[in-house]
Amino acid sequence: MGIKKTVSVLGLGRMGTALANALVEEGYDVTVWNRSDRPAPPNTKRVATTEEAFEADVVVTCLSTYDVQEPLLGKNIKTLVNLTSGTPEQARATARWAQANGVDYVDGVIMAVPQQIGTPQAQILYSGQQEHHVLQAFGEPVYLGEDAGMAALYDLALLGIMWPVFGGYLQAVALLGTEGVTPRQFTPMAVGFLNAMVALLPEMGEEVQRREYETDVSAVDINVAGLRMLADAAAQQGIDTALAETLHDLFRRAQEKGHGAHSIASVVEVIR
Ligand SMILES: NC(=O)c1ccc[n+]([C@@H]2O[C@H](COP(=O)([O-])OP(=O)(O)OC[C@H]3O[C@@H](n4cnc5c(N)ncnc54)[C@H](OP(=O)(O)O)[C@@H]3O)[C@@H](O)[C@H]2O)c1
Incomplete structure (x- = not known):
């Protein structure tokens, strides 16, 4: 050596x-x-x-x-x-x-x-x-x-997944906290749920890659309704609504663009 x-x-x-x-x-x-x-x-x-x-x-x-x-x-x-x-x-x-x-x-x-x-x-x-x-x-x-910029681009892309996930977790903790549920009680359930959701990413990536958004799983319409409920519930329980409202707005714009019956993957069409 x-x-x-x-x-x-x-x-x-x-x-x-x-x-x-x-x-x-x-x-x-x-x-x-x-x-x-x-x-x-x-x-x-x-x-x-x-x-x-x-x-x-x-x-x-x-x-x-x-x-x-x-x-x-x-x-x-x-x-x-x-x-x-x-x-x-x-x-x-x-x-x-x-x-x-x-x-x-x-x-x-x-x-x-x-x-x-x-x-x-x-x-x-x-x-x-x-x-x-x-x-x-x-x-x-x-x-x-x-290209020296690629590492920074990957960094921000990956952290851009992490921040909303952590933000969403903290929103959940705050929401349940309004009724006395502790993070210690709730976190194992959050981890199990997230693991199940992460397993859906490869299929979502395929849909984006093919730009084919037909779905028999879950359509944008139903998620817009769900996000409205989340933002309303956050307001009713007295916690910050910014994250829920931002996501509701994003999904609603996909709906307005004609993706209501399409899968969640179609939201990428608004983002890009
Ligand atoms: N911590 C992590 O988990 C983590 C993970 C991935 C990437 N990074 C990246 O690593 C980098 C450093 O993060 P860190 O967590 O080590 O931050 P940190 O603990 O806050 O240390 C910051 C460093 O920058 C120096 N600094 C700040 N302002 C300065 C100035 N005006 N002139 C000269 N030196 C200055 C500080 O010097 P003084 O001691 O004199 O203040 C210190 O050495 C960041 O770019 C961060 O994004 C961090």
Whole structure:
């Protein structure tokens, strides 16, 4: 085995700290930099300036946003592995900056929480240049092609499933809470129901792929009526109605577009 590359981590927040720890665990020589005085992970070398951090073979960034990150980048970086979350356009702009400055560029997103870093549960989606050696220390790298924006697009697409599901769960907890039902009582039922619903996704995906929405399962009409009931019940029980009203509006627009008798998959025609 050859000598491992030296790696710097910029950003010692929750995720950056987990990344630095995983690199040390894998035997990398790790330098860290952080704006404020947070404790450096064991067996890492703390530097005071980003310029010193740029001396490493690979610079991993994990800062809160691109706005924070942009002024910190320097053209002395050799390979930049950017794990700060952003939009596809932000990723592409950074890729253009990297190319103009002779910096190799990998744009990655972490589909995991810090506690999962270094385990196979941590999927690291990445695009741009192909560099998976450092990423392997963090979890399971999945390459999505040369367009540096693709990892960010997948990230937001996947999180865009997670947020409404979590929002819907919290809406359910609040709704039942108005009658004294506790999350502890309700959650096992929610998990069972969600597992059954997730099993329907492949069929829904097929319908979207074929753009064929005939259904003998459940039509948009009946779901518009159901969402109206949910929004009304939320109002009657005195909880926030925003999520239910938004979904009702979306499904209603599909109905208005002529998809009333079609399957739920046809709502995609309104979204796109
Ligand atoms: N946590 C997760 O579960 C998770 C999962 C997937 C992806 N991510 C992504 O990982 C990135 C970091 O998240 P995190 O959870 O580690 O956040 P965090 O704990 O809030 O850490 C934020 C980091 O950004 C730095 N920072 C903020 N403003 C700065 C500024 N103006 N100048 C310089 N540094 C600044 C902070 O430095 P200071 O210590 O000086 O404040 C800190 O190092 C984000 O893009 C996030 O979306 C996080």
